[in-house]
Amino acid sequence: MPSSPSSSAQVAREAVAARLKEIRLDAGLTGLDLAVRCGWHKAKSSRIENAKTPPSDADIRAWTQVCGAEDQAADLIAASRTAESMYMEWKRKQRTGLRRLQESYIPLYERTRHFRVYSSDVVPGFLQTPGYATALLSAITDFRGIPNDVPEAVEARMARSHVVRDRHRRFALLVEESVLRYRIGDHETMAGQLGQLLAVMSLPSVSLGVIPFTASRRMWPLEACYIYDDQLVQVELLTADVTVRAPSEVATYVKAFTQLQALAVYGAKARALITSAINDLG
Incomplete structure (x- = not known):
């Protein structure tokens, strides 16, 4: 059996995080640049890119807008929502x-x-x-x-x-x-x-x-x-x-x-x- 039953969810989260990082790099921005332009704490960009913190829909929209990749926002939001639905705490459901x-x-x-x-x-x-x-x-x-x-x-x-x-x-x-x-x-x-x-x-x-x-x-x-x-x-x-x-x-x-x-x-x-x-x- 997998080492963790939630591993599929984590893999999906990491895939979203990797796509966001690629978008930032393609835009020629550092994590700090992105944080400043989005108006959030400098550590937030790193936590999102390392799949430590799942991005909200608003985070993804801001990220893609700053990086000039608004056309990818809808797909990323859908992928992020799917990842979060894979591991759903009972207290939420x-x-x-x-x-x-x-x-x-x-x-x-x-x-x-x-x-x-x-x-x-x-x-x-x-x-x-x-x-x-x-x-x-x-x-x-x-x-x-x-x-x-x-x-x-x-x-x-x-x-x-x-x-x-x-x-x-x-x-x-x-x-x-x-x-x-x-x-x-x-x-x-x-x-x-x-x-x-x-x-x-x-x-x-x-x-x-x-x-x-x-x-x-x-x-x-x-x-x-x-x-x-x-x-x-x-x-x-x-x-x-x-x-x-x-x-x-x-x-x-x-x-x-x-x-x-x-x-x-x-x-x-x-x-x-x-x-x-x-x-x-x-």
Whole structure:
């Protein structure tokens, strides 16, 4: 795996910074010249060029204007915005609550045909029951101290999950056995959620694998990741949602997913693990 899940974002930031530096050099200006003409502190030019500080849209417009490269401003602003969207802190995405975040994924879900999802901690959102989603999103809301719109967020999550029943899509879903055992909500909530897993296994579009505690590991447990059509990967960290688009990094996640698949059990063996977890709820 990459040394840092945010490496794609950093590479994109560095590319924007390099283009800005080239524009300055082509204009025959020093970093100090640029800072004076833009009216900002002399260290700011250096921090932007070294990808230490992301430039604002206004910074890019001022930079290109001073350097006589206004025609490049729009492209640079678009590239900078893309770089910043790759590593998005949850506190920014969730500042108004959770409903809008649930709805923001709908366009991506609608255009994706092949989903590959791995989770080592919670049931993937596609498969969550209303009770399980309520317990999980309530915990997230309390932890982050954000506005409480859990009922609306749960409704939005359930609405977007209709894609799982679309026969024209494919879902390869992997969970660690720990997902079956972690108690999200009360016993009744967990029993309902585990029963839901048994039900979705019969859907023709869904392949659900469970990696047993007893599996001989050739691939260690990872952070939750969602792979969309070999084009994009979303990685869920505690503090941020990381979007990976670089083909080499997407390929690395696909490779890891394939190795995790080899550890999983399916069909009757997976059902046995789920049923065991239900029975152990008492």
